[in-house]
Amino acid sequence: MKKLPIGIQTFGKIINENCYYVDKTPFIKKLEQGGYYFLSRPRRFGKSLFLDTVKEAFSGNKELFKGLYIYDKWDWSKKHPVIKIDFTEGNIKTPEDLKIKLTEMFISLQREFDVEITFQTFSGKLGELIYALYKKYNQQVVVLVDEYDKPILDAIENIEYAKENREILKDLYSALKKADPYIKLAFLTGVSRFSKVSIFSGLNQLRDITLSPEFATICGYTQTDLEAVFADRIKDFDKEEVKKWYNGYSWLGEKVYNPFDILLLFAERQFRPYWFETGTPTFLIKLFKQYNYYLPELENLEVGEELLSNLDIDSLYVENLLFQTGYLTIKNVERRLYREVYTLSYPNYEVKVSLNNFFLLHFVPDRSLKDKTENELEKALRDNQIEKLKDILHRFFASIPYDWYRKNDLESYEGFYASIVYALFSGAGFETIAEDTTNKGKVDLTIIYNNKAYIIEFKVVEDQPEKTALKQVEEKKYYEKYLGKYEEVYLIGIEFGKKDRNIADFDYKKIQEAD
Known part of the structure; x- marks a missing residue:
């Protein structure tokens, strides 16, 4: 690989005395x-x-x-x-x-x-x-x-x-x-x-x-850049795994990688959230809490061009900050009547997992408890012990300090509970689909793991279980799109009680083809 003087190592880094550069x-x-x-x-x-x-x-x-x-x-x-x-x-x-x-x-x-x-x-x-x-x-x-x-x-x-x-x-x-x-x-x-x-x-x-x-590609590495310039490095990695972790940033053109991630991946030789670890989006999390933001919405967030384009500190919008700081990127754009509508989403696995983990730590600062909860979730689904999810989630919600509920109505806000559960599974690395669209309506949350699909519906009730969450997802047959696609499909209904601010009811059912 050709060496260049320090001043013109365009997006390059010296690794083992070789200078890698992408010509911009x-x-x-x-x-x-x-x-x-x-x-x-x-x-x-x-x-x-x-x-x-x-x-x-x-x-x-x-x-x-x-x-x-x-x-x-x-x-x-x-x-x-x-x-x-x-x-x-x-x-x-x-x-x-x-x-x-x-x-x-x-x-x-x-x-x-x-x-x-x-x-x-x-x-x-x-x-x-x-x-x-x-x-x-x-x-x-x-x-x-x-x-x-x-x-x-x-x-x-x-x-x-x-x-x-x-x-x-x-x-x-x-x-x-x-x-x-x-x-x-x-x-x-x-x-x-x-x-x-x-x-x-x-x-x-x-x-x-x-x-x-x-x-669109003035900054960042394209897939072609990665495979041509770094051919001797990328051969040591699973290309699809590299793409999953770090690719996906888009500004109405070809998707690109963040150079910072790629160079550190090659230097350290392990997958880590290198870019995310260099910043702390504390202010964003505060805005999430201030506006009772529905976190699962970040997977498919529709915004207009005006909101996307201009940031004004006199009136801050979470969506604008998320896009401009790189936690969301453009997934799709379409013309509707007289205006452009942009669909935003996480750029990649690194950002999705890391942002959701950071969100959880803002509510429950005990990192060991969060890690333990995520490990328990993975083990319960791996061993197909769905009934254990109730106790795992109950313990986690019980650990959220009472101060979070003071002077607000979080205990009656369905989106808050859904956001916590979504963040737990996303932060643990599960494949999650929020607001999953079917021909019957929208599923609150779908989790795909080990060739199984788990379809979850959330409800907030006063004090006593109403048994409506599982009934809704069952009656509307949200599950039909997954039958035959995965080995097993489960329906889960979770009801949260306003008084105890925790799980009031947890029901689940395995769906058979005949259902």
Whole structure:
């Protein structure tokens, strides 16, 4: 495998002294004419490395691109000064943190280019710097902004701080419009897609390529990339298992892998939730609880383009945050009347299992209890001892602190109990199908395991069992789609009582073909 200098190891990593890279320079060629671009992708998806490569190309460092697509297709005689504004490092939780960060950044840029900045506002400093470089190098300037939104997201749990940081950034980025005659290219990346009005006021020419099919694979590895570039590594793994664990991210184009997962898989040689472990979606879980969110809905979540596109800290939506942070991805899109409707779902096994486990730990912080419960669930189904599920689930619900029910109506909220059971089975790694559609209606939850199907219906009752959950799933014959497809099919009805906040009734029945 050919080695490249460190600065141009596009989405690569040195493993056993060999440099692996995926050539993303065809996308840089698309930027050659300049303009204003914005790209949103989840964390650790290669955005920073892509910007570094853009910087080297527009700086005219031809020798770094030998063997790459762009090498003989670029005008290397033009060397543009490149300003890189980088928010990837550090934790910027307060407006004071952000002001210090920007002050240090402009001091560093003055030293790098040996120019003097005298303006006091941050927009003034950026505008003055752009003009100074334009005059000094007699070339238009390239402005790259890495993780433009991180100062807002870092402060998201304190909305007032987040709003103040947003205003500081809005002032900073306003310089781009005023400096337009001196700018060749402005390329901004981030996790979130804040509305143009809230952040990029006046930048009407900004092209958002987040959901552009033309740029769908600008970050990440395609299946072809994986099998061609990493051929000597992937041969040691079950390709279908790798795909199940890590593939599935989609932005209206070919599905891609997160490079972070793949590189660590090859380095560590074991399947683990590498990407998920680098972040803690605590704020999202708090929103789940605040809005009594029905967790099983995440498997097939329908949203409109407006909700998907713009994040506004004045009115946060769980669905928007889940998509933009990478916990959900686009599964399907269709035109309905005058608008696009997107169906979102988990991108892969890693995210589905990990997010559901994290959700459970927010309600029951005893990790050993959660792990024990999941192990017991697996053993009960493996040994076909369905009657044990009642006691296992009863013990788990009994462990949820009473404080979770205070000042809310969770004990009467069917979706809460369904969400916990769904999270338990999903977090344990079972194949789960939430809101399973049949020609008779929708099943609350279906679990597929060991060539058996378990169809579950949930109900919330006052105090005494009503015996309606199993009756409903039996009478509506939700099970018919699974007969003949699996060795055995079971119906399970679970009723939760409001008073005890636990299982009030648990019935099950094995379905025979004759039924």
